[in-house]
Amino acid sequence: MGKQMTEMLKGTLEGIVLAFLTGNPAYGYEITTWLRSQGFTDIAEGTVYALLVRIEKNGLVDVEKRPSEKGPPRKVYSLNADGEKYLEEFWTTWGFLAERLESLRTEGK
Template identity: 75%
Template sequence: MGKQETEMLKGTLEGIVLAILFARRAYGYEITAWLRDQGFSDIAEGTVYAVLVRIEQRGLVDVEKVPSEKGPPRKVYSLNDQGREQLDEFWRTWSFLTERLSQLRTEHADSPDQGEK
């Protein structure tokens, strides 16, 4: 993953985690593994845990400790009503940005002096 892609991912990772938790409840390692399976191979487990701590502190998720076969109990996260509202806001913002970027890209491609300084 390139530097620009990594930086862009950092800016959207919270929304991505909320979207994952909208689909199903999960614990940190499951979220990290899913992201890696989707091609985000450079995601560090610690990065996902930092996002989970942040969204838990903001009251966007409910947390349940469940026994683990290996080691201490796991914290399983599920999206609550406040988290769903935040996810809806993320999707509205994402739609706005993608529409504007597509428009900018189209205008840039149609520009007669494309590439000139």
């Protein structure tokens, strides 16, 4: 992956995953393949699982273990109230940054 993208994903990847989880419980492998289908082709599996561990530890998601038809049992993550609040803050932060950058790109400065 490009170094620029790697750095830029810091902080945003978490928001992307939380946004995906909104009203759409999912498990790690599913999230990884979805990310890749969205163009984040080089996201490492390890990255996603580490992120999931983190947001679980931070209490932003609820976890449920379900058997899988194929392979080991899945850990299904769903956004809880704290997660929704956190996601809202994320959008606020993102909105500010995106606005600043957009005006930098168009106005020149």
